[in-house]
Amino acid sequence: MPAWVEPMLAKPDGGRLRSGPEWVYEYKMDGYRAAMRVAPDGTTILTSRNGIDFTDEFLDLVGVLDEALDGRAAVLDGEIVVYNQEGLVDFGLMQDRRGRYRKHANGLRAGERFEDLPVRYLVFDLLQLGGRGLLDEPYEQRRALLTQIPMPDPYLVSIVPAVTFEQLSADRLTPAQLLDRVAREGQEGLIAKHRTAPYVPGRRTDAWLKHALTHTQEVIICGWRPGQRGFDNTLGGLLLGGHDPATGDLVYLGDVGTGFSHRERDDLKAQLQQLERRTHPFATTPPREDVARARWVEPMLVGEVEYRQFTRGDGRLRHTSWRGLRHDRTPDEVVAPRAQPRDPDPPQRVTVRVGDRRMRLSNLDKPLYPTGFTKAQVISYYTRVAPVLLPHLAGRPVTFIRYPDGVDGEQFFEKNAARGAPPWLRTVPLTGSGSRGGGDTINYPLIDDLPALVWAANLAALELHVPQWTVTPDGTRGLPDRLVFDLDPGEGTTIADCAAVALRLRDILVADGLTPFATTSGSKGMQLYAGIHTDSPAAPSAYAKTLAERLARETPGHVTAKMTKSLRQGRILIDWSQNNPAKTTITPYSLRGRRTPTVATPLTWTEIENGDTLTFTADEVLERVDTLGDLFADLSAARAPLP
Structure with a gap:
């Protein structure tokens, strides 16, 4: 087992977000905070920031990288998080989970305890890979090695996105504008990391x-604690x-123990001693551990605090x-943050009829692309392109x-039919090929009619990915019926350059029937498909690999068949691996989650031979379909035996 490495810590930037080509920005x-240590045999240990082993608390994360590391030892640095229903990291839910774990540590199995609070490991650094220690390598080199490790289960582990200064500049953005976006998304802040550190x-x-992004909130002082460790005989915290606006009840919002001058501590103590009462003033008794040593006061004084997060749970x-203190405010004016919705306007909801289904659509005016392309336009595109897409x-x-928050927000894969899916949605239960063996049963959606497609678009499912096989009438995995080459x-x-490689592949495929x-x-790339007949699930990958390696041998300076990032510079990768039955590929006519x-x-093929423009937006594709029809219409009819 690799040795534990005490984590490197971030220093506050003093309110000045650093800017310049030497900086990279990560979401905070x-x-x-957790180090994931993996031995060559796959044994995994999770260690907290202060060296405590909490592997047992997060058993779902054990072994998640076995397949990706392929027998190599590794030490990764990251954060274990829980997401809320709004798609945001929620520390309050993590606290709920931890409380439940501590209470039932010797009770039910982890999966049974925490199905409603799944954890995810967000990796942001790589400290060891195989026998190679990486502490002295520059950040950008460690990051490059980290991104080469495939994340086999995005529900359990993924890499924290990093944005370079150059990428921001190319998008006509500044670090300050990125920070504004982070604030709008409800995230905690940014960490700027030096590329050579x-x-x-x-x-x-x-x-x-x-x-860190901070917020201010007016609060009612409801009690105080005497000071300790250097603050004896004075006020330690408030x-x-x-007020909960739904009921008007006075609710507990937490405490504050920093930001006071010595004089403020003394003055507040003197004022609060005049307002003392025997019991707390809240409608519901706060948790005992939160209010130890509390001295309660009449809720008459209003103050203001700065805070970084409000945990809704x-x-x-x-x-x-x-x-x-805020002497210009009275207690009845103070409303708890939970009363202030993330979006002050109620979500737009409309009921529509799609085919023979009635459906509710929401947030139709919400832009999902920086260009202003809205969810309504996404739904309109998928509705109009449905005859050739379905x-x-x-x-x-x-x-x-x-x-859900547009292409500038966080994205996530979803295989299981979403919670709340309509009962009429067709699904198929299949055993996944997860990294920990046979995998769990996944209830995949089948998007085979217009209502199902509109339902998916309303979920902001911009990208639709499918395998190269269909399910059989009895609901099992069928044999591959398509061959695919992904040119990256x-x-x-x-x-x-992809087009030039596509023409070479075309000639070989035609010669093979x-x-x-x-x-x-x-x-950025292209795909080539061919309809096939085969009786072996593994045969398409083997055939595609043979062709990819042939082209790489013929022109090693222009083509590679290997995923290794260092081999791809100046070359086209022919990714043959998407023929693996466990892999999926973007379907023709699907939108992509890009800037436009x-x-x-x-x-x-004439467009490819002539070197025409090969990038098309949704509106342009609809015009092409009106003119050209479905250029893939004969893919199935042209199936031929796989060589």
Whole structure:
């Protein structure tokens, strides 16, 4: 087992977010800091920031990287988090989970205790890989190695996104504008990391600088605690309250113990001693452990605190700092933060009829792309393109990539039919091929009619990914009926280089008796498909790998068949692995979660030969369909035996 490494810590940036090409920006996450140590045999230990082993508390994360590490030891640094129903990291829910764990540590199995509070490990650094220690490597090198490790189960482990200064500049954004976006999303803040910095265990250095977002809140002083450890005989902290607007009840909001001057502590103590009462003033008794040594007062004084987060689960202000009394406010004006919705406007909901189904659509005016392309436009696109899209989804279990807060917000994969899916939605239960063996049963949605497609679009499921096989009438996994090559341009190449490789592959496929069809990926690359007959699930991957390696041998300076990132610079990767029955590929006519609403667009071979523009948006694709029809319409009819 690799040795534990005391975590490097971030230093406050003093309110000035650093800017310049030497900086990279990561979202600041609020969970439990944890090192994940993995031995070559897959044994996994999770260690807290202060060296405590809490592997047993998070058993769901044990072994999640076994397949990805392939027998290599590793030490990763990250944060264990719980997400709320709004898709945000919620420390309050993590506290709920921890309380339940401590109460029932010797009771039910972890999976039974915490099905409603699943955890996810968000990785942001790699400290060891195999026998190679990485502490002295620059941040950008450690990051590059980390991103080469495939994350096999995005529900359990993923890499914290990092944005370079150059990427921001290319998007015509500044670090300050990124911070504004983070604030609008309800995130905790940003950490700026120096690209050349080593990992310094147990130290706070100027190479990692945190910029936490704070908020202010008026509060009612409901009690106080005497000071300790240097604050004897004075005020140590205040116990805070506010009114629940739904009931008018006075509710407990937490405490504050920092931000006071010595004079303020003495003055407040003198005032509060005149207001003391024997019992707490709240409608509901606060948790005993939260109010130990409390001295209660009449709720008459109003103050203001600065805070970093409000945990909606327990209704607490977190990371508070005192700002001062507010003599211009009366207690009846103080409303708890929970009364202030994230969006002051009620969500727009409309009921529509789609085919023979009645459906409720919400937030139709919400922009999902920086260009202003809204959810209503997403639904409109999928509705209009449905006649040519649905045949390529029919019978195939669909994996969504959802963007509930738009493409600038957090994205997540979804295989299981979403909670609250309509009862008429067709689904198929299949055993997944997870990293820990056979995998769990996943209830995949089948998007085979217009109501199902509109339902998915209303979930902001912008991207629709499918395997190269369909389910059989009895609901089992069928044999592959399509062959796919994913052409991915490495640094220094473009989609035009992909087109040149596509033409070479086309000629080989035709010579082998197959009929190839080409499409853009909707991102940077292209895909080639061919309809096939085969009686072996493994045969398409083997055949595709043979062709990819052949082209790589013929032109090693232009093509690679290996995923290794260092080999891809200046070359086109022919990714043959998407023929693996466990893999999925973006379906033709699907939107992509990019800066603009681009689409995976079927192409004519003439367009590819002429070097025409090969990037298309939703509106352009609809015009193409009106003119050209479905260029993939004959994919199934042209099936031929796999060589």
